[in-house]
Amino acid sequence: MSQPSPKPQQIPVVVLAGFLGSGKTTLLNHLLHRSGGSRIGALVNDFGAIEIDAMAVAGALGDSTVSLGNGCLCCAVDASELDQYLERLAEPTLGIDVIVIEASGLAEPQELVRMLLASEHPGVVYGGLVEVVDAAEFDATRARHPEIDRHLALADLVVVNKLDRAADGEGVLELVRSLVDRAAVVPATYGRIDPEFLFDCRPSEERIGQLSFDDLHEDDPSEADHREDGFHDHDPHDGHSHAAQDGDAHRHGPDAHAGHLHAAYDSLSFASEAPVDPRRLMTFLDSRPEGLYRIKGYVDFGPYDIRNRYVVHAVGRFLRFYPEPWPADSERLTQLVLIGSGIDAAALEKELQACRSEAPHADEHGMWGVLRYVRDPEEDGADQAWTGPATSA
Numbered sequence: 001m002s003q004p005s006p007k008p009q010q011i012p013v014v015v016l017a018g019f020l021g022s023g024k025t026t027l028l029n030h031l032l033h034r035s036g037g038s039r040i041g042a043l044v045n046d047f048g049a050i051e052i053d054a055m056a057v058a059g060a061l062g063d064s065t066v067s068l069g070n071g072c073l074c075c076a077v078d079a080s081e082l083d084q085y086l087e088r089l090a091e092p093t094l095g096i097d098v099i100v101i102e103a104s105g106l107a108e109p110q111e112l113v114r115m116l117l118a119s120e121h122p123g124v125v126y127g128g129l130v131e132v133v134d135a136a137e138f139d140a141t142r143a144r145h146p147e148i149d150r151h152l153a154l155a156d157l158v159v160v161n162k163l164d165r166a167a168d169g170e171g172v173l174e175l176v177r178s179l180v181d182r183a184a185v186v187p188a189t190y191g192r193i194d195p196e197f198l199f200d201c202r203p204s205e206e207r208i209g210q211l212s213f214d215d216l217h218e219d220d221p222s223e224a225d226h227r228e229d230g231f232h233d234h235d236p237h238d239g240h241s242h243a244a245q246d247g248d249a250h251r252h253g254p255d256a257h258a259g260h261l262h263a264a265y266d267s268l269s270f271a272s273e274a275p276v277d278p279r280r281l282m283t284f285l286d287s288r289p290e291g292l293y294r295i296k297g298y299v300d301f302g303p304y305d306i307r308n309r310y311v312v313h314a315v316g317r318f319l320r321f322y323p324e325p326w327p328a329d330s331e332r333l334t335q336l337v338l339i340g341s342g343i344d345a346a347a348l349e350k351e352l353q354a355c356r357s358e359a360p361h362a363d364e365h366g367m368w369g370v371l372r373y374v375r376d377p378e379e380d381g382a383d384q385a386w387t388g389p390a391t392s393a
C-alpha cells in the first residue's frame, strides 16, 4: 500500500475492529510480542463491566495501556475524551511508535474512525481501520449482522482469522475480497500477521479523502427504521461498576445506539472471590443457552489448581480454557463477562453463583471436564505459558 508519511512526531492510530470473538485481542497480543523495536500503545475497550481484554494485554504493555471499561468505545467517549486518552499515549516520554485501539467486539468502527479524524491532537494521525473476521463463523455472523459488509467496505486491512477452523477457508477469503473496497485481505490463524503490515496500513491520501465525515455520517437505513420506532430513546448503558463485588453480576441491555451491532445484546459481568467448582461450572457451560454468544474471563478453581488461573473463551458453541500461572501480584478472583441476545441475565447470574464453592479440598477427577477443553499447546505452536495442569490439592 502506498502510505503518506505522518508528519514528524505524529503517531499513527490504528483501529482494530471485528465481531465478537473474531480474534482482536489475540492479534493485539501477537503484535505486542512481535513488534520488534516498535513500541505499541494500546487503547483497549471492552463491553462488560470487567475489563477482560484490558487485563489480557496489560502484562505486555506496562504503562502504555489505557483502558476503558465503560461499554463500547464508540458510545462511551466523545472525541474530546478520546483525545485525552490519546494524549496520554502520545506523551513523548513513552516513546510510542503506533497506537492501536482495540474496539469492543460490538463497536461501530466508523464512529471511532470519525472521532479519530476529528481528533484535534496534533501528535496523532489516523492510521487506518483493521477488521478481523472469524473465518469459521463468517457466514453465520453475516446472516445475523449484515452490517458486517459495511464494516468490511470501510476497512483498510482485513485479517481473515481462524482459518484453521474454517471448512472452506478459500471460499471465505474470496467472499471477503469481493466485499472490501480496496483493503488488503490477509489470511491468518491466531492473528499471526506480520506487524510491519499492520503498522504500514495507513490509508492513502485518496482513502482519507474518500472516508470523509459526510461518508461516516451517512445514514444506515436500518438506523432510520429504528429511529422511527423511537428506539434511540432507550436509556444508554446503565452505570458500570469496575469494583465488582464478590459474586456481583451486572447487566446492561439494549442501548441508545440503534443500528449498532450491540443494540440487541445483553451483557452480564460476574465476579467472585470464592473459587468455582469445576464440575458445576462445566454443567453450567454444557447447558448454556443458544443466545449466549460470548463468554470470556478468568476462572479460579481454588484447590483444584492452586498454581493456575483458567482463561476461558467461548464463542458460540466453541469453548476453550487456557491455564496460565497466576500473576504474583494479582488478586485471586473469578471474573467473567457473558454477552448474548435474549439471555436471562438474572437466571444466568444465579447459576453462576451456584458454581461457587468454598470446599477446601479438590476431589481427584474434578477437573476432567475442564481439561477436555484445554487447548493442546501443540495445536497452534503459540506462545502459551502453560506447561500442564498443576493440580495440587
Ligand SMILES: Nc1nc2c(ncn2[C@@H]2O[C@H](COP(=O)(O)OP(=O)(O)OP(=O)(O)O)[C@@H](O)[C@H]2O)c(=O)[nH]1
Pocket: 018, 019, 020, 021, 022, 023, 024, 025, 026, 027, 053, 104, 105, 106, 161, 162, 163, 164, 165, 188, 189, 190, 191, 294, 296, 313, 314, 315, 320
Ligand atoms: N482456532 C482458532 N482460535 C482462535 C484464533 N484466533 C483466536 N482464537 C481464539 O478465539 C477466541 C477469541 O479470541 P479473542 O482474541 O479474545 O477475540 P476478540 O475479538 O478479542 O473477542 P471480543 O473481545 O469478545 O470481541 C480465543 O479463545 C482465542 O484463543 C484462530 O486463528 N484459530
